[in-house]
Amino acid sequence: MKRIGITGQFGFVGSYLFNRISLLKEEFTLVPFRRAYFEDTIALTQWVSQCDVIIHLAAMNRHPDPQVVHDTNLDLVLKLLEALEKAPSAPHVIFSSSTQEERENPYGKSKKEGRVLLREWAAEHGAPFTGMVIPNVFGPFGKPFYNSVVATFCYQLCNGEQPHIDNDGLLKLIYVDELADVIIAAIREEQDHSLLLVPHTSESYVSEILEKLQAYRHQYLENGIFPALPDKFSQQLFNTFRSFINLADYFPYQLKQHADNRGVFVEMIKLHQGGQVSFSTTLPGITRGNHFHTRKIERFLVIKGKALIELRKYNTTEVLRFELDGNQPSYVDMPIWYTHNIKNIGTDELYTVFWINEFFDPQDADTYFEVV
Template structure:
């Protein structure tokens, strides 16, 4: 079993990589990292000495001083090298550099210099090193105004702000899940490559991305209709967009009921894509679920009885509680990377309709069990 540590574990890419490695517990042991380790040589050395693989993601992307960004990133690389030397580590070090290496800015210069410093360490110590050149990364939970323009656009569109395009043009992109898969593939391979170009998976104009996100806002965020999803990029962008909702205030969303002397009629979901619909009955006191997905879109609609739906983001402790009652039918959509469940808290059978965007495939279920 490989012992893997990630500097920048709590950052955008680091958190996704840390959580994904947790899905392969029989293959990888995760060595926890905290940013404070860089300020304490004994803690940093203890971390480094435990690792068979170190993925160096820790870096500063934004600051009012470009010189401070440059110095910070070079210092982080040097501190890691000093610890590797002190511990005589033979770990395979993977370094995340950027496609901005070739641009005339101090951030790109800091990434290039950090990569070259670690490559020199590997040459001198006969260590393993992979210098990854990474294109623009987007995905759920990125920081707006920090990680990517996609994060900024998503945040603004879901928080009553207006996105602004500074410079339009084609941008090479990779989804964070695809990047993580590439990193894990290279961890498994265990090969040294001084320069490894991580290929972008999509190329789009900034204005095209914004237009698609605005479509998601008007169809899904404002009306609850699941939009048309034509490609893997659309699915990844949609899952990114919906991760920026203020979940605690957005859900549950009440349906519009049409009633007359015959009873009531409720439209549960309007779809721009296919998928699988199902329903369940749950006896009082029983809980279903306690699992999460990394790509699926899912809706729970309570139409009869009383339910408690709970969500918790993987890697965090806060539990969100949503109380639904079939007397006022409502739904909650399940964000990716949130473990969730539904419990019958009433005295009669609970009736729930479920929709998910892809039919269940036991060979690729994208369903991981974890208690909320």
């Protein structure tokens, strides 16, 4: 198995890539990285020596002084090069650069200079090198006001703020999961690409992105309606938006009951798209689930009995718990990358309705089992 190390492991792209690779246990072994290694030459050299592949993502994107951005990024490359020179082996280095290389700004310059230095080291030592020039990356769990305008808009809309547009330019984008696919493919191929231009997978004006996100807030966050998601970009953007919702404040979402002498009527799911609706009965004390999805959108709705729904973000420890009671029908939606389960904590049989945005495909189940 190839041993994979990721600098910037705890950043936006790094953490997502780390999680994706961790699912490929039969093919790859991850060598954990710590930020402190860059301040400890011995520790950094030992880490480098354990890796067959190093993906260098660690970088500074923004700072009040642009020169600090340039100097910090170049310094990280120089420290990595020092460790590579001391290591007994020559790993495949994959370097994350940016389309800002073509601009005359300190960030773009630092990325281009770093790419060139690592390419020269690889050529000198006969090691494979992949220098990726990457377009704007967006996706779940990004850092607002830092990683992308998409992350900033999502954060603002989910926290009652009003976004504004400084420059309505056309953005060429790649979803973080698609970028992970490109990087994993490069690991497998182990081919030399001194300059690999990663193609964007979507493009949109900033104003168009904001318009979509505002619609998601109105339809989903304010009214509980699943919006129409006619294409992959829309689903990616919606899942990105959902990742910024404060789950503990939003769920369980209580539904309105319409009662008269005939009984009770409840509107369960409102949606502008298709998918699949299922139901289950669960005996007292039984737990269902303990799995997560990386793209699917799913709702659990309790209509009879008492349930405990638990959620935990993959590779974290905090567990969120929600108690639902069929006497007050309510639901919890499952965010992507959150392993989840549902347990009957009552004395009667539990009735649960499930909606998911796509039919189950055993060849592409997008279901990964992990106990909450």
